[in-house]
Amino acid sequence: MPRPGFVLEVDRSTPPSLFWRGENFSLEKLPAGRSRVIYPPEPLPAIKDIDGAIRNALLNPIDQDPLPSLLFPGMKLTICFDDVSLPLPKMRRPDTRQRVIEAVLDMAADAGVEDVHLIAALGLHRRMHEYELRHALGDRIYDAFHPRGMLTQHDAEDPDNLAVIGETPHGEVLEINKRAADSDLVVYVNINSVPMDGGWKSITTGLASYRCLSAHHNGHTLQNTRSLSGHREHSALHQSIWRLGKVLRDHGPKLFQIETTLNTDMFPEQFSFIATREWEWSARERATYLATTKALKRTPIKLARKIFHGMEGPHQMTSIQAGETSAVHEITLEHVYRQQLVPVEGQTDILTMGIPFVCPYNPDGVMNPILVMCMGLGYLFNMYRNKPLVREGGVIIMTHPTYRDFNPVHHPSYIDFFEQVLPDTTDPVVMGQKWEKQFAEDEWFRHLYRTGNAYHGVHPFYAWYWGAHGQQWAGKVIIVGGDPATVRRLGFTPATTMDDAFEIASDVVGRAPTITHLHVPALLVADVS
Amino acid sequence: MGDKRSLTVAQLRRMAKVGDVASSAVQATLKPVRALGFPYRAPTRPKGVVVPEQPSKLGADFDTDWARKAPARAARKVINRGPMQALVQAIASPEVVGLDRLADLKELDPAPAVIFAPNHYSHVDTPLMITSVPEPWRSKLMVAAAADYFFDKKLKGTMAALALNAFPIEREVTTRKSSDQLRKLVDQGWSLVIFPEGGRSPDGWGQEFKGGAAYLAGRTGAPVVPVFIDGTGSIYGKGMKRPKPGKTKVVFGAPLWPEEGENTRRFNSRIEAAVTALGDEALTDFWTARQRAANGTNPKLTGPEFNGWRRQWALAEQRKLGKAGQRRRQNRRWPDLG
Numbered sequence: 001m002p003r004p005g006f007v008l009e010v011d012r013s014t015p016p017s018l019f020w021r022g023e024n025f026s027l028e029k030l031p032a033g034r035s036r037v038i039y040p041p042e043p044l045p046a047i048k049d050i051d052g053a054i055r056n057a058l059l060n061p062i063d064q065d066p067l068p069s070l071l072f073p074g075m076k077l078t079i080c081f082d083d084v085s086l087p088l089p090k091m092r093r094p095d096t097r098q099r100v101i102e103a104v105l106d107m108a109a110d111a112g113v114e115d116v117h118l119i120a121a122l123g124l125h126r127r128m129h130e131y132e133l134r135h136a137l138g139d140r141i142y143d144a145f146h147p148r149g150m151l152t153q154h155d156a157e158d159p160d161n162l163a164v165i166g167e168t169p170h171g172e173v174l175e176i177n178k179r180a181a182d183s184d185l186v187v188y189v190n191i192n193s194v195p196m197d198g199g200w201k202s203i204t205t206g207l208a209s210y211r212c213l214s215a216h217h218n219g220h221t222l223q224n225t226r227s228l229s230g231h232r233e234h235s236a237l238h239q240s241i242w243r244l245g246k247v248l249r250d251h252g253p254k255l256f257q258i259e260t261t262l263n264t265d266m267f268p269e270q271f272s273f274i275a276t277r278e279w280e281w282s283a284r285e286r287a288t289y290l291a292t293t294k295a296l297k298r299t300p301i302k303l304a305r306k307i308f309h310g311m312e313g314p315h316q317m318t319s320i321q322a323g324e325t326s327a328v329h330e331i332t333l334e335h336v337y338r339q340q341l342v343p344v345e346g347q348t349d350i351l352t353m354g355i356p357f358v359c360p361y362n363p364d365g366v367m368n369p370i371l372v373m374c375m376g377l378g379y380l381f382n383m384y385r386n387k388p389l390v391r392e393g394g395v396i397i398m399t400h401p402t403y404r405d406f407n408p409v410h411h412p413s414y415i416d417f418f419e420q421v422l423p424d425t426t427d428p429v430v431m432g433q434k435w436e437k438q439f440a441e442d443e444w445f446r447h448l449y450r451t452g453n454a455y456h457g458v459h460p461f462y463a464w465y466w467g468a469h470g471q472q473w474a475g476k477v478i479i480v481g482g483d484p485a486t487v488r489r490l491g492f493t494p495a496t497t498m499d500d501a502f503e504i505a506s507d508v509v510g511r512a513p514t515i516t517h518l519h520v521p522a523l524l525v526a527d528v529s
Numbered sequence: 530m531g532d533k534r535s536l537t538v539a540q541l542r543r544m545a546k547v548g549d550v551a552s553s554a555v556q557a558t559l560k561p562v563r564a565l566g567f568p569y570r571a572p573t574r575p576k577g578v579v580v581p582e583q584p585s586k587l588g589a590d591f592d593t594d595w596a597r598k599a600p601a602r603a604a605r606k607v608i609n610r611g612p613m614q615a616l617v618q619a620i621a622s623p624e625v626v627g628l629d630r631l632a633d634l635k636e637l638d639p640a641p642a643v644i645f646a647p648n649h650y651s652h653v654d655t656p657l658m659i660t661s662v663p664e665p666w667r668s669k670l671m672v673a674a675a676a677d678y679f680f681d682k683k684l685k686g687t688m689a690a691l692a693l694n695a696f697p698i699e700r701e702v703t704t705r706k707s708s709d710q711l712r713k714l715v716d717q718g719w720s721l722v723i724f725p726e727g728g729r730s731p732d733g734w735g736q737e738f739k740g741g742a743a744y745l746a747g748r749t750g751a752p753v754v755p756v757f758i759d760g761t762g763s764i765y766g767k768g769m770k771r772p773k774p775g776k777t778k779v780v781f782g783a784p785l786w787p788e789e790g791e792n793t794r795r796f797n798s799r800i801e802a803a804v805t806a807l808g809d810e811a812l813t814d815f816w817t818a819r820q821r822a823a824n825g826t827n828p829k830l831t832g833p834e835f836n837g838w839r840r841q842w843a844l845a846e847q848r849k850l851g852k853a854g855q856r857r858r859q860n861r862r863w864p865d866l867g
Binding site for chain 1 (some may be wrong): 551628629630631632636759783810814815816817819820822823
């Protein structure tokens, strides 16, 4: 029986806590008597008969007819799936998407459907490499569909391949992939790692155009998104997406949403110390930690990245539900919360967090400074329900080397963003008004997005907007171990050690602040009362 | 003349005497040994007693228990991972696909024993399977081998048991004794490779599946994993004098269990259909094979109905689509034109 998550009050006998530092780790001693550590729940057991569960979900959907009854000869079937940003780290083969899509294709073949098209729902993310598509879909599907042009990746900048579905009363235009819009049935295969994903967000962002996305992916909306992981009514982003979802439901193609959740068994056996509570580390885990950290210190950064990004997580499916999008998503959220929710009492003065080597926007790439901000203030800060873990005006301390390093293939526009936009302003609204259009319409960035493996020119803005609420909320953000000049460019304060960081934070929160450490990953959502 | 004869007689007598002396010397030497008698020597048979004939230790009765003991397993591990792997790589260059279909079984603790049911074109199939089956099954894998072919001589049977962990099984009917033995072994976690066709293809096309694998699955409760092997027929097919190196592909399918109330014949048909679909997948792609499987139009492994040259002609066409069509590039010698 997996143990639930819990909050540890740090006392003098508490061992130091584990922090990620990019492609390495450190152990940091937190002050006794006023610190606490939030530990995530242990991984839930995976479904025993996964293929059976998939079949069952397709045959007994929620508020929708069984999938076989929606399939008929001569129809146009489009299957869309989440891209490489999920799950993290990548899961061991076979990937959930492969299993589900093979089951859908089985039924399509039995029904005599011939016109089947698979689309990677990228949104403005980078196109997946062949090896990533093969990993997500399996060699069988790739070899059968890709050579015939029946497996494509969504292109948000292809005017000939986009169709307007309608407009919300708020003036938001829903424009999505034309093939999907013209289909008799669209099946969406999703992996829900965090509560903010899934539901109407799957199609209205994954298959949308830049014009459509910019309606809600902007500084103003994200500053007013006060709950990415909790109540949707407090999230301006989700409000907008749900409005677009209504347009899609009323005027778009017929949809069959398939959502899956995974457990948090994220790291392979050799890295078991990451998920183990420090006082339960065995001699082997202590030795592994020492060997790993010391070896990584001496490892060239490129090799260290290769090792970490090559890691395959043993996480496995804990639930699958299919049918009508809204109804399906509510059940999905229950399963996500069952795995990730930890009740926490009250807010804190200082929130500490280790930033890992990966975030949703750099699989197999570099965690550049903008993504460090996005991961810390956009993702980890937002992993709460009700209210943030840190009080308004409090301090957020992250640990990460924050090197000034970019992947020019994946993140070309991030380089210009760092060099041009950040020296000018770090305010999301100001940069949106002043700079966004120039990046979004840059022909070279557009070309790289459409034909190479680059994120869209506007993507660094979106990554920055993602942290807008956290940026506004925190009184100070400190990065321990980061390159000082780079950290300052982000608008944050550099510190050499954790003690230095506490000293610097005392200017804002006083000499004896309360501290909360978010022990992630594994993922958790703090239910703050 | 008479003198000559008397001389000859004398000589003969002398020779006989020498012979007697020698014989008695030998007898004297052997006497102590003979004195030891039974059980150091074979027992003598009393007159008028009929000794019952010893049951044969060959064929299906060949004892292979020793081949599953630790010393033989250790020796086999060395053989399989050393020379056998190298040999398979050298002559068959296998491409193994579909192992992800076994991921769920592999995750179970302990991973259950499995019956692998591949098609059979060549003697290369057995070492190819042994080196392609993934762990944890590979280290506890037996091969069902034709009792009348592999176990008809003691040395041959011993070599087959040692190197392949071969288990003798009748081609036509799986006897209750064999199946009881196999059930015991499966309960102990031993997986099995069984070629449901019962023997190598005589003409390069497949043969109808016999019910052995389906029957054993029913008796043992082990899942059957259909496997399609492509390309071995043109490497060392039946009747070929020496192997001709080439490329091969091994496609593993999803495990199958007998359904509630399904008899051996129906389950066998399902296994055959699964291997047929995998064969189609190996030559075309997953989606085409899956669509044809839904319509029941996967090309049959047994080939076209007609006989004679047209059948061979069709075989050549079919081989061009598969791995046999991707022959290794020969080292060409260009003429020296000065």
